[in-house]
Amino acid sequence: MKPVWIVDDDQAIRWVLEKALARAGVTTRSFSQAADVLAALDSETPATLVSDIRMPGGSGLDLLRKIKDGHPSLPVIVMTAFADLDSTVSAFQGGAFDYLAKPFDVNEAVALIQRAVQENADADLDQAATPTEPGAERWMMTQSSSTSMQEIFRAIGRLAQSKVTVLITGESGTGKELVARALHGHGARANGPFVALNAAAIPRDLLEAELFGHERGAFTGANNLRRGRFEEANGGTLFLDEIGDMPIELQTRLLRVLAEGSFYRVGGAQPVRVDVRIVAATHQPLEQRVEQGLFREDLFHRLNVIRLRLPPLRERIEDIPALAQHFLTVSARALGVPAKRLTPDALAVLTRFDFPGNVRQLENFCHWLTVMAPGQTIDRQDLPPEIRAMEQQGPGETIVRGITTTASASTESAPQSWQDSLLRDAQSRLDRGEPAIMATLTRQFERILLQTALDASRGRRVEAASRLGIGRNTITRKLRDLGIEDE
Numbered sequence: 001m002k003p004v005w006i007v008d009d010d011q012a013i014r015w016v017l018e019k020a021l022a023r024a025g026v027t028t029r030s031f032s033q034a035a036d037v038l039a040a041l042d043s044e045t046p047a048t049l050v051s052d053i054r055m056p057g058g059s060g061l062d063l064l065r066k067i068k069d070g071h072p073s074l075p076v077i078v079m080t081a082f083a084d085l086d087s088t089v090s091a092f093q094g095g096a097f098d099y100l101a102k103p104f105d106v107n108e109a110v111a112l113i114q115r116a117v118q119e120n121a122d123a124d125l126d127q128a129a130t131p132t133e134p135g136a137e138r139w140m141m142t143q144s145s146s147t148s149m150q151e152i153f154r155a156i157g158r159l160a161q162s163k164v165t166v167l168i169t170g171e172s173g174t175g176k177e178l179v180a181r182a183l184h185g186h187g188a189r190a191n192g193p194f195v196a197l198n199a200a201a202i203p204r205d206l207l208e209a210e211l212f213g214h215e216r217g218a219f220t221g222a223n224n225l226r227r228g229r230f231e232e233a234n235g236g237t238l239f240l241d242e243i244g245d246m247p248i249e250l251q252t253r254l255l256r257v258l259a260e261g262s263f264y265r266v267g268g269a270q271p272v273r274v275d276v277r278i279v280a281a282t283h284q285p286l287e288q289r290v291e292q293g294l295f296r297e298d299l300f301h302r303l304n305v306i307r308l309r310l311p312p313l314r315e316r317i318e319d320i321p322a323l324a325q326h327f328l329t330v331s332a333r334a335l336g337v338p339a340k341r342l343t344p345d346a347l348a349v350l351t352r353f354d355f356p357g358n359v360r361q362l363e364n365f366c367h368w369l370t371v372m373a374p375g376q377t378i379d380r381q382d383l384p385p386e387i388r389a390m391e392q393q394g395p396g397e398t399i400v401r402g403i404t405t406t407a408s409a410s411t412e413s414a415p416q417s418w419q420d421s422l423l424r425d426a427q428s429r430l431d432r433g434e435p436a437i438m439a440t441l442t443r444q445f446e447r448i449l450l451q452t453a454l455d456a457s458r459g460r461r462v463e464a465a466s467r468l469g470i471g472r473n474t475i476t477r478k479l480r481d482l483g484i485e486d487e
Helices: 011-023 034-040 060-070 085-093 106-129 136-140 147-159 176-185 204-212 248-260 286-291 297-303 317-335 344-352 358-372 385-391 418-431 437-456 461-468 472-482
Strands: 004-007 028-031 048-052 076-080 098-101 166-169 194-198 237-241 277-282 306-309 397-400 403-406
Touching (some): 004 034, 011 028, 011 106, 028 034, 034 048, 048 106, 060 076, 076 106, 098 106, 147 176, 147 306, 166 176, 176 277, 204 248, 248 297, 317 344, 317 358, 418 437, 437 461
Parallel strands (some): 004 028, 076 098, 194 237, 237 277
Antiparallel strands (some): 397 403
């Protein structure tokens, strides 16, 4: 087993750590200055390096940077008597495994060093067994063990060479644009442009010019001719995301382009012909928007030639472990640090989470873990607060689509009001120091009400809004914000 190297100009500190680690069965080698460490690294590497920050002849932070340049996977624990913010930030930015402030508890220091040694050994095994990670988009669209995603892959294979219009549906964060890019990248138009436009992200009065372009002088500020997204996508694919939010007047123009293959720029007099494949996406049920008069029925049928429904992450939990490790690897690569790993216990907790934000939420969690988790191995106590809050539910509580509910301890117990349950739940969250309790409970409360009202009205939003006493626009906005898709 490789030894642990201790670097400190204080002989007393070296002696204390040597004796404590020897009692724990860990061999050590000590140095009094950074230059000796760098020279020794030319011939061997330790299991872990523990270094002081402030030393004569070269600081521990300089040593950390040099070690990470040549040995990026070597765990380095920095220690100092000057526990200030600048030192802490500099240590972690330099890739330190963890930070040990003097005076430290010897038992805690030994436990931290042992954890670093073990994680370094695990990393060596993983590196030998793990192939190079492919690009994010290619990985997302080629790796899945779930039946529902395998069906999507087969559909992409059948549709890629075709010019047929495709409508992709699914909750926010499920990866609809990745499917669109896969359809483009595997098809006959792969060498052509892929142009994406989010209809919900562009103001109504600018969306027409964004789609179709404008002639010089068409309106105030139009000083030059500008090509729109349709012209930019000529010979390739135009991805229209959130098509359900497109204003009704623009839907008429879009229908004409789909039917005739030509359009007029804003302020233009000559038709512009284009050869564009349309792939549209939405998280909204377009059939209901047609019933509400918010979406043209003829445009719906024109778009709904082939429909692909992307399943939410909670319907393919078998993909969560591989997705999580992939996102941890991508995040670590972006930050220039070694990739962290999830313990089996942490993975088990992760797969029980509801993920209302789907794959995008999992990706954000992995970015958070890469920055905030204290070590290279992520255990259940290192997971984000939202996930830990789910795990800390009281006896008899269950999680239904991310909502905490409390079951009666006995069928003979007197029924309790929802206010009593809320009181206990709020007290429990406050006792464990959970952040943003108001936002969490408000979101869960609205999700229960909206989902129940939609179920009672068989998915009819107008009726559900009326029975809840809110407006049609309000329920549409809340459903979008909460990521609820009624099939």
